[in-house]
Amino acid sequence: MIIAVASGKGGTGKTTVAVNMALSIGDANLLDCDVEEPNAHTLLHPESLNTESVTVPMPMIDTDRCTLCAMCADFCEFNAIFIGKKPLVYPEICHSCGGCFLVCPEGAIEEVAREVGKLHRTNRDSVHLVYGELHVGEPIAIPVIKAVKNEIDRKKINILDAPPGTACPVIETMQDSDFVVLVTEPTPFGFHDLSMTVDVIQELDIPHGVVLNRVGVGNDEVKEFCNAKGIPILLEIPFDRKIAELYSNGVPFVQEMPDWRERFQQLFEVIKELSQNGR
Numbered sequence: 001m002i003i004a005v006a007s008g009k010g011g012t013g014k015t016t017v018a019v020n021m022a023l024s025i026g027d028a029n030l031l032d033c034d035v036e037e038p039n040a041h042t043l044l045h046p047e048s049l050n051t052e053s054v055t056v057p058m059p060m061i062d063t064d065r066c067t068l069c070a071m072c073a074d075f076c077e078f079n080a081i082f083i084g085k086k087p088l089v090y091p092e093i094c095h096s097c098g099g100c101f102l103v104c105p106e107g108a109i110e111e112v113a114r115e116v117g118k119l120h121r122t123n124r125d126s127v128h129l130v131y132g133e134l135h136v137g138e139p140i141a142i143p144v145i146k147a148v149k150n151e152i153d154r155k156k157i158n159i160l161d162a163p164p165g166t167a168c169p170v171i172e173t174m175q176d177s178d179f180v181v182l183v184t185e186p187t188p189f190g191f192h193d194l195s196m197t198v199d200v201i202q203e204l205d206i207p208h209g210v211v212l213n214r215v216g217v218g219n220d221e222v223k224e225f226c227n228a229k230g231i232p233i234l235l236e237i238p239f240d241r242k243i244a245e246l247y248s249n250g251v252p253f254v255q256e257m258p259d260w261r262e263r264f265q266q267l268f269e270v271i272k273e274l275s276q277n278g279r
């Protein structure tokens with residue numbers, strides 16, 4: 001089963017929910033797809049990492065064979081190749097589509113691997129954690145997210161911590177999920193970003209529900225919206241000093257508050273039922 005945990009904006013408690021749910025369920029894969037700012041590992045404190053490179057194919061032009069015909073530059077819709085007195089490739093804007101390799105009549109373009117990030121695997125308690133890290137300055141997160149998602153084991157429960165927002169990296173993460181948990185807070189900002197994310201999920205047609213975090217601040221706008229749209233509120237986490245203190249000390253609160261472990265287990269049972277019913 002694949003459960004994506006998402007939110008329309010950062011700072012809503014999305015990673016907290018993903019980590020606490022993974023610890024409560026046990027024997028789960030936790031896949032941190034927020035590759036520009038992964039932080040599930042800061043709550044799990046893994047001791048050892050198995051790390052590998054994430055690379056993308058990039059063209060390298062053999063200037064001895066190149067006749068400067070510019071067919072590759074004309075083909076590249078991302079303007080990642082410039083042919084002047086000599087050929088130039090701009091790696092950061094190349095989308096690795098492979099087209100230029102095919103159109104070059106001289107066979108002057110070779111494919112080389114370019115590292116865009118890292119993939120880390122580790123274990124903590126009963127959780128197998130995988131997280132990706134996009135290198136600073138790299139504009140395209142998708143290859144690293146795909147590398148993280150390659151670690152999905154369909155025989156296990158996979159919890160995906162999605163990047164915030166509603167752009168391509170979020171959609172790439174949520175695609176193929178059985179259920180999306182939307183984490184938000186009962187504030188005007190929370191409501192605004194939730195409504196945008198709901199539009200995207202409904203377009204993708206994935207069953208979903210809401211976890212309300214920091215209940216006790218803000219207003220009832222999110223609840224009214226969920227009621228009107230028929231979106232179930234799966235869990236409410238209060239604005240609680242002890243939870244906030246544990247978070248700031250890097251401690252998942254189910255480790256210190258065992259009654260919450262049961263609530264996250266119940267949350268998982270509800271998710272299973274709703275995903276089977278397709279809502």
Ligand code: SF4
Nearest residue numbers: 076094095097098100
């Ligand atoms: S691989 Fe595709 S995106 Fe990259 S330079 Fe070649 S044509 Fe452009």
Ligand code: SF4
Nearest residue numbers: 066067069070072104
């Ligand atoms: S298509 Fe091949 S020969 Fe023509 S400019 Fe590009 S690399 Fe050079």
